Amino acid sequence: MKKLLIQLDTDKRASTFDQVVAYDAGADNLIIHSEITKEEVEDIIYGAIFTRSPKKMKNTAVFIGGSDVEKGEKIMEAVEDVFFANFRVSVMLDSNGSNTTAAASVLKVKEEIDLAGCEVLILAGTGPVGVRAAALFAMEGASVTITSRSQEKADKKAEMIKEEYDLEKIKGVEAKTDADFIKAMKNKEVILSAGPPGINFISREMWKNEDSIKVMADINAVSPAGIEGIEPPADGDTIDGIKVFGALGIGSLKMKLHKKAVAELFKTNDLSLNAVEVYKLNEKL
Numbered sequence: 001m002k003k004l005l006i007q008l009d010t011d012k013r014a015s016t017f018d019q020v021v022a023y024d025a026g027a028d029n030l031i032i033h034s035e036i037t038k039e040e041v042e043d044i045i046y047g048a049i050f051t052r053s054p055k056k057m058k059n060t061a062v063f064i065g066g067s068d069v070e071k072g073e074k075i076m077e078a079v080e081d082v083f084f085a086n087f088r089v090s091v092m093l094d095s096n097g098s099n100t101t102a103a104a105s106v107l108k109v110k111e112e113i114d115l116a117g118c119e120v121l122i123l124a125g126t127g128p129v130g131v132r133a134a135a136l137f138a139m140e141g142a143s144v145t146i147t148s149r150s151q152e153k154a155d156k157k158a159e160m161i162k163e164e165y166d167l168e169k170i171k172g173v174e175a176k177t178d179a180d181f182i183k184a185m186k187n188k189e190v191i192l193s194a195g196p197p198g199i200n201f202i203s204r205e206m207w208k209n210e211d212s213i214k215v216m217a218d219i220n221a222v223s224p225a226g227i228e229g230i231e232p233p234a235d236g237d238t239i240d241g242i243k244v245f246g247a248l249g250i251g252s253l254k255m256k257l258h259k260k261a262v263a264e265l266f267k268t269n270d271l272s273l274n275a276v277e278v279y280k281l282n283e284k285l
């Protein structure tokens with residue numbers, strides 16, 4: 001029986017990247033709905049759950065993508081609202097690569113340091129990747145600080161993470177000036193830069209005097225780096241005694257997680273893969 005992946009994409013042109021990964025992960029065919037809205041989900045999901053017998057339902061799965069993570073989250077909710085009893089298929093959310101990128105970033109850092117009790121700083125940590133990474137670091141027992149240009153937004157996002165993931169040690173700080181970032185870096189062992197492409201937050205002069213830092217990672221692939229000195233291919237390289245990871249170093253693990261996650265969707269009909277579930281898939285790689 002053919003493995004069919006229903007790709008629900010909130011963008012006008014469904015992601016080519018997600019399509020290629022889906023085929024590489026073992027999907028036989030993709031049923032693509034672009035510019036999907038939550039109102040349109042019900043009929044599409046009925047088509048997925050009322051067609052194949054319960055034993056064969058695992059051969060149909062849903063992937064939610066697109067550049068807008070908030071819209072993707074609403075589509076995920078709408079999809080899960082349609083499921084009832086065992087009338088469901090496996091579903092994964094990875095809008096803008098947010099879940100796979102956050103999971104890969106935290107896993108890379110974890111290769112180098114015991115996260116339990118660790119002090120982590122996430123620069124520009126209020127976006128979809130930063131928020132998910134914060135939750136995963138905290139899940140591993142780290143104390144996490146996320147920066148934002150606004151204290152109000154930092155507090156709001158920190159509270160949201162605590163509530164949504166049932167976690168405690170997460171706080172937000174405003175950081176706009178060099179002095180703010182230097183203050184935020186004090187006593188931090190891990191720094192992850194999760195800002196938009198081409199925005200630098202800390203210069204080498206700023207971080208090189210912070211003796212507490214042991215690992216740094218930057219997921220922005222566009223120069224200048226969020227953390228000056230980290231090149232995109234860095235994959236556990238050492239700079240000034242600090243282990244560093246760049247966007248491509250993290251990206252290779254992200255790709256493996258993405259492919260593994262799509263392959264897992266076809267093993268059973270009851271998976272819901274979000275940040276935490278994708279993170280845990282590392283054990284199966």
Ligand SMILES: NC(=O)c1ccc[n+]([C@@H]2O[C@H](COP(=O)([O-])OP(=O)(O)OC[C@H]3O[C@@H](n4cnc5c(N)ncnc54)[C@H](OP(=O)(O)O)[C@@H]3O)[C@@H](O)[C@H]2O)c1
Pocket residue numbers: 096097098101124125126127128129130147148149150153154194195196197198199219220221247248250251254
């Ligand atoms: N390597 C990979 O495989 C991969 C995959 C997917 C994504 N990414 C990268 O991951 C990064 C994070 O993605 P995302 O979608 O979570 O990021 P995002 O939402 O675009 O940005 C994160 C935060 O950056 C702050 N920000 C926005 N514009 C800014 C500016 N001009 N100056 C300073 N701060 C600014 C905002 O925080 P405040 O408003 O709170 O300050 C925002 O919440 C991006 O660089 C993306 O390209 C990498």
